[in-house]
Amino acid sequence: MYAERASRLSGAVVWSRTVGPGAPAADTVRPVLPDGCMDLLWNEGRLLVAGPDTRGHLPDGPPARWAGVRFAPGTAPALLGVPAAELRDRRVDLADLWPAAHVRRLRRRVDAAADPAAALEAEALARAADAGPPDPLLGVLVTALGAGRPVAGTADELGLGARQLHRRSVAAFGYGPKTLARVLRLQRALALARAGVPLAETAARAGFADQAHLTRDVTELAGMPPGELLALPR
Structure with a gap:
């Protein structure tokens, strides 16, 4: 099941997706399509960043629970602290981009949250406040x-x-x-x-x-x- 809502962060979308073992095969292999966006992701205890895609991306692994914040095109690099080109067509562990101690604290907060997507949104809002308005x-x-x-x-x-x-x-x-x-x-x-x-x-x-x-x-x-x-x- 997929659900999304507009974020309190301008232009962003907060989303969650749960694919159970009994879901139709078509639902488990639905590609993520290029859209000009980047995402901050949580996947059952993992924190990742999805870079901008130039082709359809098929998620790896078995059905799982996901949550994310999809940033408006062009706005994520200032918030994440990395040029978009370095993440093109990649999924990267957040700990490879941010200080490990901060990522551990964030992972604990998101893992414990009733709504992991909302916890990710709170982190994005905090970083946006420090980064200032987008170009x-x-x-x-x-x-x-x-x-x-x-x-x-x-x-x-x-x-x-x-x-x-x-x-x-x-x-x-x-x-x-x-x-x-x-x-x-x-x-x-x-x-x-x-x-x-x-x-x-x-x-x-x-x-x-x-x-x-x-x-x-x-x-x-x-x-x-x-x-x-x-x-x-x-």
């Missing part, structure tokens, strides 16, 4: 690319050269603006398709050249074609 340029970039604006035009509007935009994007999102645009287009297409929009119309509205282009891009990013992906339980 407003990042939010503008995500909004523009998420709406399908071209990368070059967006860079011009932001007053940034191509190299400067690429450098700032890699540090904040883990990859360049063109990959970020593809990831956001994937999410835009899935939202349309899940709302019942036919795939040919979804392709046009999401900014693909045609339905074949949508199929190729979704398959490359998600690891499976759109029809198979849309058939999985959410």
Whole structure:
């Protein structure tokens, strides 16, 4: 069972997922899709960070209980203290990033909490208070690319050269603006398709050249074609 809610941390989502031994096989292998985000995770006594994905990620191991805070795109590096590119397509123990003593104390708090996700959220809020507000340029970039604006035009509007935009994007999102645009287009297409929009119309509205282009891009990013992906339980 999966549940999520908006976090008290701006733009973030607090979520939990419990997959029991009797759950359908499709539910246990549902991929985590690229979305431009990074997560602070708890998994039955383990604390991890999920870096930004460039392809669908299949969770390892048997069915388990998970909780997490999913940070808005571009905001996690300032809170976690590590550039996003260092964690691209990786799941890393939090103790490899933060002082071990602090991680042990946090793990004890989260393990003992009735709601592990809320305990993680409290830690994220505390770190956000120390880190200060996120770079407003990042939010503008995500909004523009998420709406399908071209990368070059967006860079011009932001007053940034191509190299400067690429450098700032890699540090904040883990990859360049063109990959970020593809990831956001994937999410835009899935939202349309899940709302019942036919795939040919979804392709046009999401900014693909045609339905074949949508199929190729979704398959490359998600690891499976759109029809198979849309058939999985959410």
